[in-house]
Amino acid sequence: FLWEWLKGRGLKNLPTMHVVGIGWFTESMKEGRPVAVETRHLIQVRYSLSTICLSSLLQDALEVLVEYHELTEIEGPRVAYSRAASVLKSLPWTIESMGGTEALPCVGEKTRTLIQEILQYGRSFEVEKILADERYQTLKLFTSVFGVGPKTADKWYRRGLRSFSQILADPDVQLNRMQQNGFLHYTDLSRGLSAAEARAVEAVVGETVRTVAPNARVVLTGGFRRGKEFGHDVDFIVTTAEPGRENSLLPLIMGRLEEQGLLLFQAHHPSTLALKKIPCRRFEAMDYYSKCFLILKLEGSRVQGGGQAVPAGRGWRAVRVDLVAPPIERFAFTQLGWTGSKQFERDLRRFARVERNMLLDNHALFDKNQFLAAVTEKDIFAHLGLEYMEPWQRNA
Ligand code: DCT
């Protein structure tokens, strides 16, 4: 009952620990096992529920605000709300009143108003207004297609388009190859990937790289390196010790994937790396390494517990995979950058700039007119005077 009640409220950010507790409680009741319920337990259950709901409501509300500003490309509030969400997520205590919130770093006036509203009414009127907004709903729907960014989504919205069928039926809309494939594989790609599927992709990519370039090194990066259970794609770094050879790796890998009938789509961006361009002050700027954005065919038989992972009867599903191929001496910077999370990268660069007067990006770390060398991520943390953080600690 409690679980259904929580789900019924549409809460997404429920801490597992509490849910396990509730599971045990209701299971015991259902099975007729005696559960000694004392008043203090009931008080505890009520207390946990109200704090779970508050922090969950707050996280959900902040997620909507971040997404809304991302979709409408309003950078300032997007960054401010993301920072506030990270800080509130990492608090060792739960917010139960406004007291003490003024002292929290990165929690500004607007977030404090949001907290106040949620504490007082259990909901945010601003967030409810956004959720009901037609433009927000349409931009969210359109940008869920691979290859469609906020600009294209807004252009279609302003043309009066509101649904996929309207886009596909409009003779004036020219879809590029990426968007055509985004629509073609929409159902599979919008499902995201589990960690088991990511491991299967890792095995396929690993075998492919070993076949075409036995001396190359391939490592998992992105959200799955941070230990995430779900992700929208699987990211890899491939490199080789032979100077200049990294640029030929991706075409070789894509060729082999094609031969195996596993390549459904590829967009390859050759390297534009030139020393004068690094390091880059703008976070949004893509790095200059050779990279490719792929859609691969993942066979269900390759996934542990495969049956439920792919659509029944088809035997495979489409998955998004990104590969980046930096020169070996840039490997550590690429790994630190591509491991994410995006918010962590943003904050780390800001720390380097503001606290250390250094410049950090996916290519290099720059200090007083010189580039600092790094073989591993640990070297970069050490240059920044920071304790090493494991990938799972970078989920902010
Ligand atoms: N990244 C970067 N420069 C950018 C964009 C992203 O260096 N302009 C980094 C940050 C995270 C990493 O690349 C992988 O990006 P995503 O795959 O988008 O994120 P993720 O953390 O892997 O999460 P998911 O794939 O589940 O959305």
Ligand code: MG
């Ligand atoms: Mg990823």
